Amino acid sequence: MSFSSDVKTELTDIACAACCETQLSRALLLFGRACSGVSLSLLTEHAGAAAAYAKAVALFSGVTPEISRSESGNYKIQVEDPDVLDAVMGELGETRNEKRQLCIGRIDRECCVAAFLRGAFLAAGTVTNPDVEYHLEFSCPSTHLAKELIALLEQTGIEAKCTKRGGVNIVYIKKSESIETLLTLMGATENSLLLMGAKMYKDVRNTVNRRVNFENANIARSAAAARRQTEAIETLRRTGKFDELPPELRELAALRLENPESSTAELVEMLGDALTVSGVNHRFGRIIKAAAGNPAEPKKEGDA
Numbered sequence: 015m016s017f018s019s020d021v022k023t024e025l026t027d028i029a030c031a032a033c034c035e036t037q038l039s040r041a042l043l044l045f046g047r048a049c050s051g052v053s054l055s056l057l058t059e060h061a062g063a064a065a066a067y068a069k070a071v072a073l074f075s076g077v078t079p080e081i082s083r084s085e086s087g088n089y090k091i092q093v094e095d096p097d098v099l100d101a102v103m104g105e106l107g108e109t110r111n112e113k114r115q116l117c118i119g120r121i122d123r124e125c126c127v128a129a130f131l132r133g134a135f136l137a138a139g140t141v142t143n144p145d146v147e148y149h150l151e152f153s154c155p156s157t158h159l160a161k162e163l164i165a166l167l168e169q170t171g172i173e174a175k176c177t178k179r180g181g182v183n184i185v186y187i188k189k190s191e192s193i194e195t196l197l198t199l200m201g202a203t204e205n206s207l208l209l210m211g212a213k214m215y216k217d218v219r220n221t222v223n224r225r226v227n228f229e230n231a232n233i234a235r236s237a238a239a240a241r242r243q244t245e246a247i248e249t250l251r252r253t254g255k256f257d258e259l260p261p262e263l264r265e266l267a268a269l270r271l272e273n274p275e276s277s278t279a280e281l282v283e284m285l286g287d288a289l290t291v292s293g294v295n296h297r298f299g300r301i302i303k304a305a306a307g308n309p310a311e312p313k314k315e316g317d318a
């Protein structure tokens with residue numbers, strides 16, 4: 015079962031008041047595959063969503079439509095009976111605007127907003143498994159309904175955006191907090207908690223990964239620096255210039271050769287904290303310069 019399917023199962027198990035039942039049914043019908051005076055239809059992979067749609071048709075027309083299975087295993091409801099269509103469109107008709115477009119219209123009660131969104135999600139929503147990605151979307155039958163849906167979501171503090179995919183208006187939500195809020199509002203509290211859990215797990219994993227990457231990068235940098243220092247010291251020895259180094263550089267070079275894998279901080283500790291890390295790095299800089307052919311600079315005044 016997909017996460018989407020689990021959410022729909024949770025949403026179809028909710029009992030609601032008569033006012034909410036009406037809004038839930040309106041949303042199921044408005045966001046179905048077809049909703050006009052010619053045809054009402056829904057195609058869904060979720061048995062519970064199909065049953066809820068059939069109940070919505072029955073609520074407005076008194077006739078329960080048949081649910082069939084398509085070859086791919088989806089549930090299909092198709093209503094073409096003019097009497098049923100008239101009855102349903104009569105109920106939805108009052109929410110037509112001057113352009114004769116069906117619209118969501120005003121939903122006054124907060125409980126009904128939640129029920130309406132639940133219906134829209136059951137008919138046209140999907141949500142991706144939060145382990146993979148944060149994405150919830152509604153495929154909207156018209157641009158007008160998409161805009162209205164965005165406004166309705168905004169009213170509840172949820173930020174949604176709209177795009178077109180294959181000619182269909184997609185209203186989508188990407189923010190994990192907004193998806194959590196919507197799932198909770200619609201009544202899918204269990205799955206909302208699952209999403210929060212997945213998010214927490216992902217956050218912790220990301221933090222650990224970032225820290226490990228940071229530490230690995232540090233180790234690699236420090237190993238590369240130690241290698242450059244050792245090479246320089248060996249060059250100086252090969253060319254007989256090692257003994258020309260001032261004593262403080264000879265002491266550090268000897269320590270490096272004895273401890274080829276130690277970090278600068280560890281060398282500082284071995285030197286009894288007489289120098290700082292930048293002091294040691296400065297001395298290594300002088301050794302590398304000397305190996306490159308430049309004579310080691312005499313110790314400057316104030317030099318560590």
Ligand SMILES: [Zn+2]
Binds near residue numbers: 035126
């Ligand atoms: Zn209500």
